Amino acid sequence: MPSKAAKTSKFARFALAAAIAVSGSVAATAVTVATAATAQAASSVDGQINRSEVIQRAQYWYGKSIAYDQGGSYGDSSGRSYRTDCSGYVSMAWHLGSSLSTQTLPGVATEISRADLKPGDILNSFYDHVILFEKWDDSAHTTFSYYSFGSTPVKHRTGISINAATFDSHPNGDYKALRYNKIVDDPTVVSANNGSGGRVATGVHADGRLEVFATMADGSVMNEVETSPGGAWSGWYGFALAGAAKSVTTDVHADGRVEVFAVTPNGGMTNRVETAANGAWSGWNGFGPAGTVTNAATARHADGRLEVFTVMNDGSITNEAETAPGGAWSAWNAFASYGTAKGDGSPGALATGVHADGRVEVFAVTPNGGMTNRVETNANGAWSGWNGFGPAGTITAAATARHADGRLEAFTVMNDGSIMNEVETSANGAWSAWSAFASYGTAKS
Template sequence: MLLAFLLLLGGQVLIAPTASASTVDGEISRSEILARANFWVSRNVPYNQGLSTGDVDGRKYRQDCSGFVSMAWHLPTSASTRTLATYGNRLASLDQLQPGDMLLDAGTHSSLFVGWNNSSHTSATIWHESTPGVGTVAANWTRATMGKYVPYSYKKVVGDTATNPNPGILKREVFESASSTGWSALPTGIAGEAVASITMDGVKYIYTVNDGIVYEAASNNNWKNLSTRITSSGGVAATAIDGVKYVYTVNGGQVYEAASNNSWKNLNSGIPTSGPVAVTSMGGVKYVYTVNGGQVYEAASNNSWKNLNSGIPTSGPVAVTSMGGVKYVYTVNGGQVYEAASNNSWKNLNSGIPSRGPLAATSADGVNYVYTVNGGQVYEAASNNSWKSLNSGIFSTTGVAATEMGGIKYVYTM
């Protein structure tokens, strides 16, 4: 039998979802409940009441909200929201909730309590299966939302008092899908809170953020995840020029640049941003795109990173690619993806691609490709196909990145 364990990194408890020390319907610790739950969370198991998925030992549970809690508690069956309460002890108040407990609306919905986000107990991290086709969701629920549910602890929980592994932040495993393999999603073993990708000299590189530090993993090194020591308070973007990799992060509202030929020393570019960051390179020049006041700004390495308003509006996400000496910026407004090109005075044109979530772009063989997430599925739209948005079958809920190498498109999801 496998053993459950915890890793302590930088003072933060990280669940390693590789183990099962308990027996079916037996006593179980809170740490193991979270470890078992994270086995589904990190693999982005999609909600589907007609399907079942295995736990760490291969025992299958139904892929819905009550099946998820049943799996985490190591129950002998996939209980329903009407029967889950029989396995638990009702708590007197929300303040008695501990990691691994359940919030239940009998006959409607169940979720797993991961931990309070603050000492005042005004919000908490919740894991649950909630939407058909969408993977296990990490949510920050207010106390008011939690008040609509009844709190329960598992009758057979014993031992330790687990810690919220990362209040308000979910680490998901990164999956790689390639256009040459029918978009089959393969686990990389890498986990993080944000993801970016590039290719250089025949090697694919993935950058993720873990507990405020950027990690780099390379396809020619079995995706071994190595710390760059670059700090980031939010997202991450990357590009490559002349054999050098450049990583861009956000700290204190400023964009920082770190280069692989400078020991990843993190240097303040002076570029301000209140939102995401995207980057591309062309003709030996790096271009960084940020969002301030709902507008996209462009800063270039050959212009001392002077931040210029492109006039492109966005409600959030931004992605960029370059091709044939032209830069293309993609944004989301009113649930639609817009394209603006540097050779068209950044005129913002509606592509007709629907999107309300993450956004990525790449180019290959004279075609621009845009990747969006809708209903937990990644869609691909191509400039040579009138931007028709086609379901790739790739699951994703929290992030998407794209790159190209040798005519093959690679999409990374979390």
């Protein structure tokens, strides 16, 4: 808004991964990997800023009950205060040194064509209002999404026609497209996606909407979500604006928050989580053990604690678990020594499943193409030793799913592209023999 003195006015149906719904909540398997960008380095006040950080900063106020008040202020994630109106909100998102008005924002920006709008740009009405452009919702650039603070609370609007008569109740023609002079595109890492890990991950929100995350050739991650449970799909859009990930896995916390964990090209790990069930996403944060991570998988225990498992480049597996549902994380621990899993970044080197009685089971593809498993002896209990588990032949990937009647099923991709499966004969019961689920050439990972 002006100052107070101014006028107030289907992605191949998710390949194998989408079929993997552990505990009825999320595909937490080794083939469930999409990707994510690494956490962007934080900008300095009035300094250069990446587009993804602008959106992350905008999301910090979204979902909070911040009252619209031109005479009020509220802090960003570091505590720096900005005026609680539309232009103060944009000033916060751009990480400016002070809260500008709709009349002074053009002084730090350049007018652009609306067709050239990118995440973090703005549509500014000089005397009335400003909105922060998030993304185009379609490839034709006819509809878009934006954030705005014109009333309480901050709004996130999607599917808005660029030709609508008004934006936030102000005439379309009054708005000009502006780009902050110090905003920069996120770095693209073309080599980020080298085929390591999986390419797709899925998660189910607390309200029942399924979301899909997909790794692109440049290492960026795209996501598409149901607009309602079992309903139509939104368009694909950027979940992370630049590519800096090799693989990712997802899971759901006991309180319904979806979390995404990404393995980065340098072998690090980063995560992004809903700030509340069905709420806005946090920014990307550093998360992972010391060393080079090649794969990750997750599972949720019967008591609600989320656990993350990582394959390291020496084949060892490390794990970290919440100390309580939704609580702090433990330190990283050695879950298996050298050589247990393929540490070369192979797709599907690690998979997890949860039995009907709550026992978590971990399946690892070994360097020689075999498979081994380890299971809790009872729900939330001690772990068994590693056991041989898998069909004859050379395995390249594994995944799991649990049926409506509670039976856990395991699937393996073989080096000839065929898929094998083995299923519990009853919930928590004995396993069947391995069977051919698909013939030669069906799967890649």
